[in-house]
Amino acid sequence: MAGASAADVRSILSLPNPSAAGPSQPRKPAAPTERARKPEGISRELYSLIGPSVPTLAAQLAKPRLKQKPNLGGGGRVKWEWREFKNGARGDGLELSHWVKAGSDPDAEYPFAKYNVQAPSYVYSQDEYTRLLEDSEWTKEETDYLFNLIREYDSRFYVVYDRYEFPNGTPRTLEDIKDRYFSVCRKLVRSRPWAGDEASKNQLLSSLTFDKERETTRKKYVASLENRTPEQIAEEDALFIELQRLEQTERRFKRDRDELLRTLLGIESGLPDVQVDEEGLAGMSHEPKKRKKGGNAVAEVETPVSASPSVISLGPAIPKKAQSAKSAAYDAQHCIVRTEVPATTSSSTKIAHQPVYLRSYKLPAPKMTAAPKIAQVLGELGISHTRLVMPTRDNCAQLESLLEAASALVETKKLVDKVDQDIRTLTARLSNRQSEDADGEGTGDAAPTPMDVDEANDPDADADAEGEVDGRAQSVVSTRSARSTRGRRSV
Structure with missing residues (x-):
């Protein structure tokens, strides 16, 4: 393909043809292009590098404007x-x-x-004072003076105590003043009729309660704390730190003890507490264990248990000890039944232990071969063995005995059927033989063999044969019974 000419290039770029224009025609100057204005907040060098193609960056670099002041009023001056x-x-x-x-x-x-909320002020009459408020240590004039001061200083007892100057009176402490005032108020509230309910009255009486002896003891204790010497303060701090250390040591010892008991006694079933008798670990005596090796009995002493919680040395399975009276009473109270742990274990570092489980998960079940017949037998009796409403220990034991009895009944029925079948078979053989003998004597085709003659002439032959049949049946019955017994024992 031929290359593009200059005219084609000028046509593509929309340029004027220099040959078409005259030589005397002046050339028009190009219109000046408008340059984009640099936004505020960005330097000239950066803008010359990025150009106007990134306006978001310029907006981010713009100078922040101050927040407008809130207009709180109407704009005019307030007089x-x-x-x-x-x-x-x-x-x-x-x-x-x-x-x-x-x-x-x-x-x-x-x-x-x-x-300006005023506290309720109590005023009493001469009759009320005579009947209820008389006291050997307080006169009526001093009581009136006390109530006037309390009313004047709005029940501020420290101010009242500071201003209390009854002429020719006994010096009063702050506790004496408060005790006299609150005792008078309580007596007035109890004696006067109450417009509200009993609960509000009791609440008001509880707010007017004051224990003078307790308040005096409290102030003496606070004063003794304030008057302590630096040596006493240091001694109390040391005793407090020692007490905290002892509590921490006791908690750590208890935690280590529980962990040791769980490891030794095999209690790893998630129980939070471990119940131990008063003997503790003394019951787990380290008796010598005898084992047979090469036909000789060799005494092997168990490794003693270390008291240190960091090093635990465990021996073989610990023999079961006699349960104490306290432990037996505890088990009876909490319905705990302890079972013997199997002697064999898969781990050499832990005692054989059977983890906790629900009885309903391990209900006794018949063998798979005899399960349909046992279910049929129990169905005829109207008993459902697949589910227990209350799977207690006694109910599970009764269910197990019921299944054993049903299994024994099925086995017995099977043996009885077998013996009946053998009896019928032998009876049929005997009748066939007698009929064959009768036919041979009638026709005279065959002479009886000596054995036949002996059996025919011997009156005890039938009895021996029958005894032999009975013996075989009894042997079958005894064999089946032994098998069923071994099967029940294995279950």
């Missing part, structure tokens, strides 16, 4: 004025002044008067 006000919580009629907005209501109630 304030100095105005007097009345406080409804005051009873002396004192008038004070404060700054308020010019447009507010001048007769409005003082907003902070609602926080």
Whole structure:
């Protein structure tokens, strides 16, 4: 294919043809191109490298604008004025002044008067004091003086104690003042009729309770703590640290002891606590174990158990000891039945142990060969052996004995059928032989053999034959019985 000419290139690029234009025609200048303006927040060198193709980067590098100030008011100035006000919580009629907005209501109630909550003050009459409030250590005048001070200083007892100066009176402590006031209030509340329910009355009486002796003891204890010397404080800190160390050691010892007991006694079934008799591990005596080796009995002493929790040396299986009275009572109370652990174990470091399981998971079941017949027998009796409503230990034992009895019945029935079949077979053979002998004597075709003559003439022959049959039957029965017995023992 031929190459493109200059005219084709000019046509593609939309360029004017220089031959078409005259030589005297002036050349038009090219229009200036508009350069993209550099955004704010980015340097000139970086913008010259990336160009205007990445506007998002320029937006990220733009200078942040300050947050606008919130407009909290109407924009105009607020006029304030100095105005007097009345406080409804005051009873002396004192008038004070404060700054308020010019447009507010001048007769409005003082907003902070609602926080002036007064404690209930108790007033008693002469009759009530005579009947209920008389005390040998307090006169009526001193009691009135005490209640006036408490009412004046709004039940602030430390202020009342500081201002308490009854003329010619006994010096009173803060506990004496509080005890007298609360005792009078409790007696007044109990004697007067109550408008509310009994619960609110009891709550008010509990709030007016004061124990003078306990408060005095508490203050003496606090004073003794404040008056301790540095040596006493250091000694108490040392004793406290020693107590914490002893508690930590006791917890660690208990944890190691439980782990050791679980390992020794084989209790690894998830039980949180281990019940041990008062003898502890003393019952696990290390008796010599005898084993036969080469026909000789060799005494092998068990390895003693180390008391250290870090090194545990275990010997062979520990023989079962007699259960103590305390352990037996505990087992009877909690319905615990202990079974003997098998002597054989797969691990040489742990005692043979049977893990915990539910009795309903290990219900006795008949052999697969005799299961249909046993199920048929129990079905005829109306008994379902596949599910126990209450799989207790006694019920599981009764179910096992029932299955053994049904299995023995099936085996016995099988043996009886076998013996009956043998009897019928032998009876048929005997009748055939007698008929053949009778036919031979009638026709005279064959002479009886000596054996036949002897058997025919011997009156005890039939008895011997029958005895032989009975002997075979009894041997079969004894063989079947022995097999069934061995099968039940294995189960």
